[in-house]
Amino acid sequence: MEKHLVNTSNPFTDVDANKERDQELVNLAKGGSRAALEELVLRNQAWIYNLVLRMVHYPEDARDVTQEVLVKLFTRLSTFEGRSSFRTWLYRITINHLLNMKRSRAESREITFAQYGRALDDTPDDLDIDSNTELELPDSRAVPPDAQLLTAETRIGCTSGMLLCLDREQRLIFILGGIFGISDVVGAELLELSQDNFRQRLTRARRDLQNFMQDKCGLVNTTNPCRCAKKTRGFIKAGHVDPNNLRFARERVTFVRDVAERVSSEITGLDKAYSDVYRDHPFQKSPDFVAALRELINRPDFGLTLEL
Numbered sequence: 001m002e003k004h005l006v007n008t009s010n011p012f013t014d015v016d017a018n019k020e021r022d023q024e025l026v027n028l029a030k031g032g033s034r035a036a037l038e039e040l041v042l043r044n045q046a047w048i049y050n051l052v053l054r055m056v057h058y059p060e061d062a063r064d065v066t067q068e069v070l071v072k073l074f075t076r077l078s079t080f081e082g083r084s085s086f087r088t089w090l091y092r093i094t095i096n097h098l099l100n101m102k103r104s105r106a107e108s109r110e111i112t113f114a115q116y117g118r119a120l121d122d123t124p125d126d127l128d129i130d131s132n133t134e135l136e137l138p139d140s141r142a143v144p145p146d147a148q149l150l151t152a153e154t155r156i157g158c159t160s161g162m163l164l165c166l167d168r169e170q171r172l173i174f175i176l177g178g179i180f181g182i183s184d185v186v187g188a189e190l191l192e193l194s195q196d197n198f199r200q201r202l203t204r205a206r207r208d209l210q211n212f213m214q215d216k217c218g219l220v221n222t223t224n225p226c227r228c229a230k231k232t233r234g235f236i237k238a239g240h241v242d243p244n245n246l247r248f249a250r251e252r253v254t255f256v257r258d259v260a261e262r263v264s265s266e267i268t269g270l271d272k273a274y275s276d277v278y279r280d281h282p283f284q285k286s287p288d289f290v291a292a293l294r295e296l297i298n299r300p301d302f303g304l305t306l307e308l
Helices: 019-030 034-056 059-079 086-100 113-122 145-163 168-179 184-191 195-216 228-238 272-279 289-297
Strands: none
Touching: 019 034, 019 059, 019 086, 034 059, 034 086, 034 145, 034 168, 034 289, 059 086, 059 289, 086 168, 086 184, 113 145, 113 195, 145 168, 145 195, 145 228, 168 184, 168 195, 168 272, 184 195, 195 272
């Protein structure tokens, strides 16, 4: 298994299977073990990166924000007293950072669902202007792989953009509950809410997103005319998709549904068709942050007290 995916064990399940090993690594890291500290990063970087990516949209920005979170892991580890599990401690740091960070590039437009819908309507379907006939770019296995990737890039980019119409807390709760499949028990623990409050906020986020998708998106409502394949050329012309630099689609991917367990619909209140759109997004390869963090903490001005 590749180094950056050392741990694909979902940290958001009800049972914290890594609790004992995490505590062992924390103790070793506090004692000055670089290897233990780096293993903690490797075990969590892919999950943090994928959570951050869905919050900020752009992989370049997700890389920066993930590094900021991991620097907090390095600098605050000495304050971890074991009153909660390491998982709870680390992902509370991550969640608080995401809720309080400066506005990301994707958030700077402050787009609403109404504005997003108008933008989709204004993006022309793929038509031959001279003959006024549709140029098919169907997302089926019969088309060339390059066309499939471009259509997938449009689909993932467009549905990821829909998340930005939710406010930060709604977006975060939907990502955790709808995409990564955490239960109300874990969600309440990480966000320091009651279980009932977590369920209510998740329901509101789901309702806002589903209302929009039901009205606009052909992926969940086949009566809607919007189709990813038909919008692909328009997305390319508008600069949302760069055929030479795909941000989201890759030829070989692991899907979120493959690594994040689904919790029961009775717990999450999510409609399967809507959440599956996002669970079929790639679980993206995380950049390997160990080397960058190692270089950072070795700088004389960094001020980290751990002997690494």
